[in-house]
Amino acid sequence: MHNIPKVKMGIVAVSRGCFPLELSRSRLQRVLAACRQSKIKVIACKTIVRTDAEALKAAQEMIAEGVNAATIYLGNFGPEAPIAILAERLGMPCMLCGAAEESKADLLGGRGDAYCGMLNASLNCGLRQVRPYIPAQPVRLPEEIVPLIKDFMTIARVIIGVRALKIFSFGPRPEDFYACHAPLAPLYRLGVEGMENSELDLLQRYQAAGSRRQEIAAIAQDMADELGPGNCFPRKLKALAQFELALLSFLKDNLGARSFGVFANKCWPAFQPAFGFVPCYVNSRLARRGIPVACEVDIYGALSEYLAQLAVQQPVTLLDINNTVPQDIEITDFRGASRADIFMGFHCGNTPSCHLLPGYKMHYQLIMRRNLEPDSAPNISCGTLEGRLVPGPLTLLRVQSTLDGELHGYLAEGQILDVDPVSFGGIGIIAIPQFNRFYRHILLEKQFPHHTACAFEHSGRMLFEALSLLKIDPIHTPRQAGDRYPTENPFAD
Known part of the structure; x- marks a missing residue:
C-alpha cells in the first residue's frame, strides 16, 4: 500500500x-x-x-x-x-x-x-x-x-x-462546527507536522491544474471505469478529475521533509458554488490509494484515519456516528450487541468503493441540494459516492485533543451488519456490544466529536499497543456488562 x-x-x-x-x-x-x-x-x-x-x-x-x-x-x-x-x-x-x-x-x-x-x-x-x-x-x-x-x-x-506524517488542511472549520477543533501542540508532541491553507489556495491549485488535459482525461477515464453503471453524472468527471490532480500535485509539492501526507479539507458550504461539485468521490479515491481525506477540516479525524490505516495496511474511512436504527428495520442477528447498541455509520460519500457493496454510484448530496439548489436539477451538489458498507468486522478509532490540550482516544470493535439501512450516503448499520453505555459515558461524557475513523477489520489489539507507546492516555474501550463507568449511576436499574 x-x-x-x-x-x-x-x-x-x-x-x-x-x-x-x-x-x-x-x-x-x-x-x-x-x-x-x-x-x-x-x-x-x-x-x-x-x-x-x-x-x-x-x-x-x-x-x-x-x-x-x-x-x-x-x-x-x-x-x-x-x-x-x-x-x-x-x-x-x-x-x-x-x-x-x-x-x-x-x-x-x-x-x-x-x-x-x-x-x-x-x-x-x-x-x-x-x-x-x-x-x-x-x-x-x-x-x-x-x-x-x-x-x-x-x-x-x-x-x-x-512521526513522518504531515497533515494538510484547507479552510477553516464550517460555521457552528466546533467539534472539529484542532489544537496543534498535541500534534507536535506526537511528531506530526501540519500545514494549514486557505480555500483560495486550493481553488488556485485547482484552476492551475486545468491545463494538464491529458492527465485529467486519464483520471476521468479511470473514474468512469471504477463507477461503471453507477456513473450517474458523467458530465462531472472532468472537474472531479481536475480536482484529484490538484490535490495529488499539492501533496507531492509540499511534503517537504516528511514522507507521508493526509488531508483535512473544507467541503461546504462555499466549496460547491466555487468549485461546482462536492469533493466526496475524490476523497474516496484518495483514501483508496492510502491518502485519507477527512471531511470538514477534521485534522484529528485525518490523524485517526491514518493511524487505523497504518495498523491494517488497507484503505479506511471517516464516518459520522450518525443516527439510531428504526424499530421497523428487521434485524435477526445483532452479533453480540443489543438493539440499543446499534447505530448507523454514515458520511456523504467519502468511503472507498472497495468497502462498498456492488451497486455503489456517484450521486448528489441530498442535504446540500436542499440548501443550495432545491428547485433545480442536481448540479453543484453532485460528487458523492453512495452505497452500503460491506458487512463484516470493523474497528472504530478516534484520537483527539481534550479542551486543555491533552491527547486521549478510544477504540471499539464490532460488526457492520448485513442489513439494508434504507437511506442515502455511504452508510451501514453498525453493532458494537455495550455501545449504548459507551456512547453515553465515554463519547458524550468525554466530549468526543461525531467523526470516527473506521478500519474494516478487527485491529484494536495492535492499535491499543501503538497508541499506548504514543502516550495517548487514556484509551477508552467499551466496558463489559456489570463493569460500570465512573459516571454510571450505581442505583440505576
Missing part, C-alpha cells in the same frame, strides 16, 4: 558480563532460524551488547543497515544500563523481550535469568525516559519470539508513520 512506511526490523542480543556470552549468541541464532522458517525478515546485529561502548557500536551498526525498528533480545539477564542506552541511541521504536529457560536438563550452566533481567531493563529505561514496547508475555522460547516480532512490526509501522 502507498503512503505508509516499510518496517526494516533489526534484532540485537544482549548479555550480562557474569553470564556466558555464548548463551545469548546461541539463543539469538535459534530466534533467527525461527524467523527464517516463518519468513519474517530481520537483520541481526553482529555486536552482542555487554557494555555501554558496545551499545553505541550496535546502535551505529543497526542505523547503518537502514533499520528503523529494533528488537532488543535478552539472551540472559542482560546489562540493564547498556540496554537502555542502546534503546535511547537507536532513536527508533524498540521492543524488549527475553529468552525463556528451555529444559530442566540445563538449569545450572545454561540458566539465563532473562525473566529477572527484564525487570531491571524496564526500570533503567524508565530512569532514562526511554519507552520501549514490552509484550504481554515478553520472555518466551525462540519460536515464540517470532509472533512477538511480527506484532511489533505492526506497532512500529504506526509509530514510524505518525
Whole structure:
C-alpha cells in the first residue's frame, strides 16, 4: 500500500558480563532460524551488547543497515544500563523481550535469568525516559519470539508513520462546527507536522491544474471505469478529475521533509458554488490509494484515519456516528450487541468503493441540494459516492485533543451488519456490544466529536499497543456488562 512506511526490523542480543556470552549468541541464532522458517525478515546485529561502548557500536551498526525498528533480545539477564542506552541511541521504536529457560536438563550452566533481567531493563529505561514496547508475555522460547516480532512490526509501522506524517488542511472549520477543533501542540508532541491553507489556495491549485488535459482525461477515464453503471453524472468527471490532480500535485509539492501526507479539507458550504461539485468521490479515491481525506477540516479525524490505516495496511474511512436504527428495520442477528447498541455509520460519500457493496454510484448530496439548489436539477451538489458498507468486522478509532490540550482516544470493535439501512450516503448499520453505555459515558461524557475513523477489520489489539507507546492516555474501550463507568449511576436499574 502507498503512503505508509516499510518496517526494516533489526534484532540485537544482549548479555550480562557474569553470564556466558555464548548463551545469548546461541539463543539469538535459534530466534533467527525461527524467523527464517516463518519468513519474517530481520537483520541481526553482529555486536552482542555487554557494555555501554558496545551499545553505541550496535546502535551505529543497526542505523547503518537502514533499520528503523529494533528488537532488543535478552539472551540472559542482560546489562540493564547498556540496554537502555542502546534503546535511547537507536532513536527508533524498540521492543524488549527475553529468552525463556528451555529444559530442566540445563538449569545450572545454561540458566539465563532473562525473566529477572527484564525487570531491571524496564526500570533503567524508565530512569532514562526511554519507552520501549514490552509484550504481554515478553520472555518466551525462540519460536515464540517470532509472533512477538511480527506484532511489533505492526506497532512500529504506526509509530514510524505518525512521526513522518504531515497533515494538510484547507479552510477553516464550517460555521457552528466546533467539534472539529484542532489544537496543534498535541500534534507536535506526537511528531506530526501540519500545514494549514486557505480555500483560495486550493481553488488556485485547482484552476492551475486545468491545463494538464491529458492527465485529467486519464483520471476521468479511470473514474468512469471504477463507477461503471453507477456513473450517474458523467458530465462531472472532468472537474472531479481536475480536482484529484490538484490535490495529488499539492501533496507531492509540499511534503517537504516528511514522507507521508493526509488531508483535512473544507467541503461546504462555499466549496460547491466555487468549485461546482462536492469533493466526496475524490476523497474516496484518495483514501483508496492510502491518502485519507477527512471531511470538514477534521485534522484529528485525518490523524485517526491514518493511524487505523497504518495498523491494517488497507484503505479506511471517516464516518459520522450518525443516527439510531428504526424499530421497523428487521434485524435477526445483532452479533453480540443489543438493539440499543446499534447505530448507523454514515458520511456523504467519502468511503472507498472497495468497502462498498456492488451497486455503489456517484450521486448528489441530498442535504446540500436542499440548501443550495432545491428547485433545480442536481448540479453543484453532485460528487458523492453512495452505497452500503460491506458487512463484516470493523474497528472504530478516534484520537483527539481534550479542551486543555491533552491527547486521549478510544477504540471499539464490532460488526457492520448485513442489513439494508434504507437511506442515502455511504452508510451501514453498525453493532458494537455495550455501545449504548459507551456512547453515553465515554463519547458524550468525554466530549468526543461525531467523526470516527473506521478500519474494516478487527485491529484494536495492535492499535491499543501503538497508541499506548504514543502516550495517548487514556484509551477508552467499551466496558463489559456489570463493569460500570465512573459516571454510571450505581442505583440505576
